[in-house]
Amino acid sequence: MNFEYPYLLLLIVPFILCEFLCKEKNSTYYIPHLDIFKQSTKNSQVFQKILKWLIIIPAVIALSSPFLKLQTLNVKKDGLDIVLSLDTSGSMRQYGFNEKNIEQNRWQVVSTLVQEFIPKRVNDNIAIVVFGSSVMTASPLSFDKKAQKNIIKYLGIGVAGEKTALIDSIAASVNILKNSKSKSKVVIVLTDGEDSASTIPLQVVQKLIKKHDIKIYAIGIAESNRRMLQELAKINGGKAFFATSKDKLEDIYLEIDKLETSKIEQNKIIMKEYYFMYFLYLSIAALILYIFLKNKNGN
Numbered sequence: 478m479n480f481e482y483p484y485l486l487l488l489i490v491p492f493i494l495c496e497f498l499c500k501e502k503n504s505t506y507y508i509p510h511l512d513i514f515k516q517s518t519k520n521s522q523v524f525q526k527i528l529k530w531l532i533i534i535p536a537v538i539a540l541s542s543p544f545l546k547l548q549t550l551n552v553k554k555d556g557l558d559i560v561l562s563l564d565t566s567g568s569m570r571q572y573g574f575n576e577k578n579i580e581q582n583r584w585q586v587v588s589t590l591v592q593e594f595i596p597k598r599v600n601d602n603i604a605i606v607v608f609g610s611s612v613m614t615a616s617p618l619s620f621d622k623k624a625q626k627n628i629i630k631y632l633g634i635g636v637a638g639e640k641t642a643l644i645d646s647i648a649a650s651v652n653i654l655k656n657s658k659s660k661s662k663v664v665i666v667l668t669d670g671e672d673s674a675s676t677i678p679l680q681v682v683q684k685l686i687k688k689h690d691i692k693i694y695a696i697g698i699a700e701s702n703r704r705m706l707q708e709l710a711k712i713n714g715g716k717a718f719f720a721t722s723k724d725k726l727e728d729i730y731l732e733i734d735k736l737e738t739s740k741i742e743q744n745k746i747i748m749k750e751y752y753f754m755y756f757l758y759l760s761i762a763a764l765i766l767y768i769f770l771k772n773k774n775g776n
Contacts, residue, residue: 478752481542488537525770531763535756543756544749556600557737558618558659560650561591562666565632566609567639569669574698575723583669583698584634586723592626594730604653605629608646610638610674618653643668643702644675644682647693647709651685662689663715663737667696672705679705686712694718694733698726 480486569584595603605616605625615632616625643666650664686693686709693715695706703719710717716736720726 478543478545481544483541485541486537488540489534492533521770525767528763528767528770532760532767535760535763539753539756539760541753543752545752546749556602556659557598557661557663558602558604558654558657559598559737560604560606560618560653560664561595562606562608562646562650562664563587563591563632564609564641564643564646564668564670565607565634565636566641566668566670567635568641568699569634571669571699574726577723581723582634586726587667587698588629588632590723590727590730592629594734595625595629596622597734598622602657602659604650606646606649606653607632607637608642608649609635610640610642612642612646612649613637614649614653618657638674640674641668641670641672642674642676643672643705644679645677647682648677648685651682651689651691654691655685655689661737662691663694664691665694665696665733666706666709667698668701668706669698670700671702679708683709683712692737694736696720696726696729 564587565584569587570582572582573579574583575581575586599622602618602620603616603622603625604614604618605628607613607615613636615628619625647664647666650666654662654664685691690713692713693709695710695715695717697703697706697717697719699721701719703717706719707717709715718729718732720729
């Protein structure tokens with residue numbers, strides 16, 4: 478058992494000291510045949526003393542608010558809403574991005590790092606968008622990180638076409654987040670080339686980003702469109718990153734993870750069962766009985 482206010486238990490100390498130092502001065506009466514009542518009086522006094530402590534101790538314990546901790550719950554609502562927008566266009570087939578394993582193409586490197594990134598966002602609601610010539614929502618906003626890791630494993634190059642509809646993918650990501658109640662809404666978009674297939678004008682998407690207060694973290698690899706990514710990122714205080722190798726891309730995801738931290742401590746709720754009322758009831762019952770005996774015995 479735990480106590481919310483354990484320091485209040487120290488209130489018992491003054492009562493213990495008073496028991497020894499504060500002696501009551503009783504009146505003296507002459508009673509014939511005193512031996513007849515002696516044992517009865519002694520028993521009554523012992524019982525009253527027990528009642529007195531049954532009033533004091535449970536009352537002090539009740540003030541200390543005793544409880545049992547049942548469980549700790551993680552509340553998701555204070556986390557972020559994140560959309561991972563990933564380029565699966567034909568250019569992601571190119572090799573050489575991972576210097577330690579030149580047989581890995583760009584998509585294999587990206588999918589591996591994204592699968593490592595997703596479980597780190599414990600409190601966050603994540604959606605996955607992939608784009609090529611068109612845009613496809615691979616996962617809506619969800620807390621099911623295990624399922625999303627499996628989705629990334631099964632996605633492949635060209636699943637949404639061979640070209641690059643970068644702006645359209647941002648628009649689709651904004652559409653997912655626009656009705657979100659989260660305080661922080663983030664799109665992490667990754668691409669390796671120039672936009673070659675979008676139908677939505679850049680200016681329209683920029684207005685939507687600003688209107689719905691969405692932060693863009695734009696990641697460019699290889700010959701990506703630096704200027705466009707920087708324009709998108711600066712709208713609501715996001716950031717543009719550029720990677721030329723797997724190691725640099727890994728550092729970028731680590732940096733984003735640190736930049737966008739969820740307030741995990743605020744998301745924890747400790748479920749408690751309180752017991753102060755039982756001690757309070759015991760104290761009140763003892764007090765009533767104590768008053769009754771005092772009045773009955775006339776002392």
